[in-house]
Amino acid sequence: MLEAKCVLRLLFYGLHLAAVAVSGGGGDDEFVYSGFSGANLTLHGAAMVTPSGLLQLTDGAAVSKGHAFHPTPLHLRGGEKEAAAARSFSASFVFGIVPVTPGMGGHSLSLVVAPSRDLSTGTASSYLGFLNTTSNGSARNHIVAVELDTIQSPEFQDIDDNHVGLDVNSLVSVNASSAGYYDDRTGEFRNLTLVSGEAMQAWVDYDGDAARIDVTLAPVGTEKPRKPLVSASADLSSVITDVAYVGFSASTGRLSTRHYVLGCSFAVDEPAPAIDMATAQATLRELQTQVQGGLIAGVVALATVACVLLIVRRRYRYVELREDWEIEFGAHRLSYKVLFHATNGFKNKNLLGTGGFGTVYKGVLPTSGTGVAVKRVTHGCSIGYCRLKDELLLAYDYMPNGSVEQHLYGGGDALNWAQRFQIIKGVASGLLYLHEEWEQVVVHRDVKASNILLDGEMNARLGDFGLARLHDRDAELHTTVIAGTFGYIAPELALTGRASPLTDVFAFDAFLLEVTTGRRPVEEAMDGSSSRLMLVDWVFEHWRNESLLQVVDPRIELGDYDVGELSLALRGGVTLLASTG
Incomplete structure (x- = not known):
């Protein structure tokens, strides 16, 4: 129910955009889409344009990805400057991230500047749909991206699970900040929650002369704040290719999410064109009637899904990685939940000692009452083990007489x-x-x-x-x-x-x-x-x-x-x- 309301809210904003997408307008190096009905986009994966004109990059399926690109290449180097220099450019887009489970969404929606419209080698989940294990960090990518990330991935040094990051050829961001904006009137920082389902607008500005890139975020209806959210010194002359493409990538992990773009614009050597927010009241009323009717018809199904997702959410902290070889040795497997409770949550009072490979805790298995020593390996056993995310736990007989x-x-x-x-x-x-x-x-x-x-x-x-x-x-x-x-x-x-x-x-x-x-x-x-x-x-x-x-x-x-x-x-x-x- 909540997810459908979030979609309805985004549709409301989307239908305040002009009904027809306008491409070009100011020359070959700029475009503006005020809605995506009839737009000739290059789509890949789960990406599609909905009947109401929203660009939907992911459809709610787990571990999926979607790409959408403006079909015409842009010339981002040369011009009046030396051929090797990257030209200044600006982009703006309105987006919304709708989680299936309230407050739990992932992974990311990203604006991408790439040498090709084909990002099919990118993988979902933490690689955000446009990079993979082998390409991440390679200078041969020639990719610049702004990620709106709702999952914290420690392997990429993410600062939290609700951040905006600037990526250059790598998912380790050049700079990043928690999502939000600076109020022009008070100067205060105001938090934004990316997975709230609310429509927001982002601006990306690259100054070729200063070799500086700024990213700004704000709720829809708010003027672009004067102070950017994320800024970084970055000379893109060796990164961006002369002929490049601009588009979006989105990916999901285990948590189902829908990523939407409601409108976008881009320009080289000048500010990005304004996205038309003109009202389309008649279309909006018709769409609201259809969506509300669909909500009534699907309320039972949504309630069932919500119950299932609630159970999944409660158990998510104990989801473990399992290996192929465990078919033979599975009897030794212990759940993280069992070991967590056996050691009273790995409390310090249960600490037996610390060594070069981790810490050891005293515990008692709840079902058998067996005393165990549980080793948390920092990145042989006769009883069992557990693997959860990046943690490896070994459980073996507790040795009451020490060493x-x-x-x-x-x-x-x-x-x-x-x-x-x-x-x-x-x-x-x-x-x-x-x-x-x-x-x-x-x-x-x-x-x-x-x-x-x-x-x-x-x-x-x-x-x-x-x-x-x-x-x-x-x-x-x-x-x-x-x-x-x-x-x-x-x-x-x-x-x-x-x-x-x-x-x-x-x-x-x-x-x-x-x-x-x-x-x-x-x-x-x-x-x-x-x-x-x-x-x-x-x-x-x-x-x-x-x-x-x-x-x-x-x-x-x-x-x-x-x-x-x-x-x-x-x-x-x-x-x-x-x-x-």
Whole structure:
């Protein structure tokens, strides 16, 4: 119902325009359309001229686009100036954006100056119908556009979801401002809502001498404000081609919207002609009767659609991206809504920690009561994951006993030898599976005490696979960037940058000595000098002096350990480090 009222309102303004479109009039480099009935436009996609003379660029379908161009090319370079210079030009147009769901519309209606009327390679949604993933940002586009955008696209640095932007070959605007205008009388800025369904007028003025472009916006019936909304220094001499076309592009995304142009004008080296707002009362009364009759006949259908759209709107915040491979592994998928509520909305009180790849929150799954740790990856898991827009969330078993590092150095409960030996065996078993038993070889690349997590029974879990790489068993892993933590990095990795299962084994050996001695792989000297104590060298020296038991962590009580196990761990660590290093 509301959408139909918005269309009716736009039709009212459209029928205040002259019934016949006038093209040319002032020469080959200007035109004016006061309504589009009988206009010889070049149309593409969803674009059409309605029986009442409105240019409709999109028809309310989701993920669609429409283009409409003045058919005659314009000469925008040369003239009385040097051939390479872009000429001054001005444009004006009256438009309206009508959302199917009140307040929720997208994506954009844009005035476009392009070297061709064919923008068929442009894609809908955030690319606004005239660019695509490969063309965006290319100087070969030779496109200048003014976008009236109702969706905020972070990938293009949009300032908000209701803005006017000036685009030169790229959807990252040269300059942009929230939609509105400056009141000539008070100087105050007055906001405008692009998806309000109200008719508005825009002016675009390029000064070739000053290499400056201004964009101004105002409600229909308001004189052009003296202060422009958006201004930018932009020399278009290297952008606009000599022969260019002027027209409109509009696109929608998941939210259905109709984009209308009610009239437009354009001129080179002079102000754009005025758009005729003469009243056509008889046609207006006839059209109002038809539209009102259609509203009565379609009120039930519109009410049904409104209910469906309301449900969609309520669920829109949880719409997730899904991958083709999920057919096989779909059982691990968790909804964003479930993880959002499990973590109390990712509140700070649920924050467990922050790392190089994101933040981790404690949560409880509402259906099963299972404790989970949810990682929000900034741009391996045994329970599940979620992907929403640009966010990736990983959910895995919550480890109530933290990491081994916390127990060794962070004030956690001291580990007895039985617990330490169990942890060593758990990590060794995990690496064996990754290196030898899975269908591909997985190289973790960051085995260390802080990445060994402990569950409620103090069983070890190898975590944080953010640096991990995998490869087929009959192929080599090719890496060029050194990854890992100082003290756990094998010498050959530091020299070649090539990771392998052996470099994981080196890190495990360092961890093995660390757990047994309670000391870090590399420590600053106690005497305040700049020298460092290398754990493996220290252990090896005691081994040579047959005093190996003196390196045992003093927090392990005497008689509380198996000498054979402890000796095996120390000798194994030193031997493996020597052989792998």
